[in-house]
Amino acid sequence: MTRFRLRTWIVPLVFAAHPLPGAAQSGANVARAYREAHEAEIVSDFAEMLSYPNRARDTEDITRAATYIRDRLREVGVESRLLKIEGAAPVVYGELRVPDAARTLGIYVHYDGQPVDPSNWTHPPFEPTLYTASMEVGGEPRPLPEPGESVDPEWRLYARSAGDDRAPIAAIIPVLRAFREGGVAPTSNLIFFFDGEEEAGSPHLGEYMERAKEMLEDIDIWLFFDGPAHQSGRPQLAFGVRGAMGMEVTVYGATRNLHSGHYGNWAPDTGNILARLLASMKDDDGRVLVDGWYDTVEPIGAEERAALEAMPPVDADLKRELGIVRTEGEPATLPERLLLPALTVRGITSGNTGSLARNVIPNTAVASLGIRLVKGTEPAHMRQLVIDHIERQGFHVVSEEPDMATRLRYPRIAKVTGGTDGEPAARTDMANPYVQEIIGAATRAADRAFGKGSLVLAPGMGGTLPLYLFTDVAGKPAINVPVANHDDNQHAPDENLRIANLWYAIDLYAALLTMPVPVF
């Protein structure tokens, strides 16, 4: 494996002076003042970045998107370059070293976005469109602001990956620019590591990190700038993510679709067979019935339990917003439920419905299962539990389309695929001293941007990030530091960022970059 080489960086002169005591507050003020003076430009620059299509697998597009970001980082004094592995989207790497740095922060962002189906979008996903408010509450499209024009923090910028996950890039760049122009030096060395394949499952991230090992070695803590704010709208830090894997189950009837008149009541009814199998996997209360499903879950500690209990209640509001009366696992709350492994149906396909429905008994029925893992539930183990469960329901499990001999041997056959490239969960101990520093800085920024006591500490987030590569493989603490609004439609059409959340990101990053020299 070719290792990415270390370079000798020249420390930018502008950051040469050691920060004075009080630099933290001053840095935050400088960034805030800069933002207030340049709101229109910051929004327009963000829109420009969002106009670069960024699907991980479109190599030319993603490389253009990466190059754009590299160049913007260079403009603000970051020594930046693209790391490249053949056949993979590049990593945008950057380094900013300061004299007498108190620590080294690793900053992870992903600059790729979910695939898009433009036909479901109100505007083309890579033609960023500014709205006066969210579409749901009657926001109207409006032009990008002219330089100097005032910006309403309730405006929303609609485009793919506005929230997930290019907003952090759009915020860190003006912070660094403000610091350069204001003569503020960060108190930590900064290592930027921007993934271009997160939405494709970060298939090369481990290899990128291994090749860049020496360049990442002195990082003390990783900050994951990704994900949305807490559902209450309040800012949050999160100390763990769930892992994820997908599996697919296909059950078989006759070798071909059969006429439902001529064979109905006799031919295997694939839809019903699959339904019975899925029903066997989870009870009406949302408890997964797969044997051993919860057995290996690592219990949380006292600190995490306390954080959990201090979290603002969200269930009632969310249920009202989403039109739900009853949730899985009631009365357990959403944050509690996110600390357990989940099994959901991502999709079912069999025959047709609606105007396409025909009088057949489909020869197959397929279910795509989404599985979320927590600390202690390893992908390979959970995959095997699912297979064991399917076998216990009387199915002969195969991994390929069954041939005629197989069909004529077993009364019930299920093909099970996927789940071999599952991503493990990760969790970082909240008592770690570097973690405590981050909690402190984020608390200051959140107090300022959203009011005293607004920061939420979430022991575990429901989504999945390749955090385990940092925590378990590289052995560093890693915290999720999200900034996007919780209703940003990530992974969906009409993804957007609320401008107020961009302003919060600027405050937050300024605070993180000027954390005082630790006393420990």
Add this chain to the structure above:
Amino acid sequence: MTRFRLRTWIVPLVFAAHPLPGAAQSGANVARAYREAHEAEIVSDFAEMLSYPNRARDTEDITRAATYIRDRLREVGVESRLLKIEGAAPVVYGELRVPDAARTLGIYVHYDGQPVDPSNWTHPPFEPTLYTASMEVGGEPRPLPEPGESVDPEWRLYARSAGDDRAPIAAIIPVLRAFREGGVAPTSNLIFFFDGEEEAGSPHLGEYMERAKEMLEDIDIWLFFDGPAHQSGRPQLAFGVRGAMGMEVTVYGATRNLHSGHYGNWAPDTGNILARLLASMKDDDGRVLVDGWYDTVEPIGAEERAALEAMPPVDADLKRELGIVRTEGEPATLPERLLLPALTVRGITSGNTGSLARNVIPNTAVASLGIRLVKGTEPAHMRQLVIDHIERQGFHVVSEEPDMATRLRYPRIAKVTGGTDGEPAARTDMANPYVQEIIGAATRAADRAFGKGSLVLAPGMGGTLPLYLFTDVAGKPAINVPVANHDDNQHAPDENLRIANLWYAIDLYAALLTMPVPVF
């Protein structure tokens, strides 16, 4: 309602002579000899008819297809015209009256075909293509035969509605031509009534029959020329059909798709909810668990029971052919199972599977249910049983998309649509004297074409035809007289007719048209 008017028909001179005793055998011989002398032309004429697209809802196409058939009927002495109801495909009506007719036979055929998706067909569905054998056993395409060229009865003609249901038209026309040329008069008056909307559920057939009431009044027995032969490959007569209806159930989760990471374990899992509902409807042995499902089934009589027991066993061969080890309701046989109402899943749609699967919890899951009815199970009643069952599973049943107020009132909501235009089942008493005559004639034709004792008498077919309009509404006996090969891929791509079955149809119709004057 405008009634279709009776016309005074001029009896074609060629049929003026009363048939001599022995006309039956002679008619059959004349038809057989004519067929043997004109095999290539009969096949080519059939191909020409099949080149007319015939989807019921394509008004221009279906009218062209109808006109073509009307003109061919006129050529063989049938007074034929199109009956038309605004917005409906025409009925091809025809009348052939003979002096001293022993009875009047009503002949039903449908000339429309199932919708096609040409991309699934080996050849375009309306470019009839002759094969040297079925594609499955390695048949090869070949040109249509030249006049006089010998025709292999194992050849297959591939085109939409080759089997279902234009083959009977392709057979009756040469029989009538043979009779004209050979001076044979039918022993019955013939009324042709060709439906152009059967595959669309015959929505206007009842109205057509009502308007044509006077023209149909003196029919003694209806013959339904439709459907495939018995699965054993042997010819059959059938004395009942199942009714059919479709229903659709949609279950609801949140108002929008949710991220399976952020909400998995908490949000309603629509795929699982639907699966549990479907699983509640039928047990693993194929017994429908909807309360009252079997309660109103009209039991069959002794004659039907005897016929059932005399039917050749097909289950073992069918299972081998279709790659099935276990059927619903084992050890009950297929013919037995067809005498019960069926509930099958025609399709399930929720989210996506395969490469389109995404990390969401779909906001809906939809199942299309196919229901087959038997005598005694009325559509409206069975529909209500399904709704009652869904309610008993804890669902609030609605017929429209639920609004927010409804969503926030009920923990489980199911939208149920369809089933209001169900088609009832029908059965004709096998002891009826006209029925006995038909059994006699068909036995003679089958003995001749396929060997002594080959005719199968099936108390009930699994499929659905609008037979109840004839039996229950018009009050006449009605028998299903199928001729197509059982493996004709009806309702599917690569539909085809085996030429041997066309030859059988010619023998059969010749026998039916020359049944002796009854002694009763």
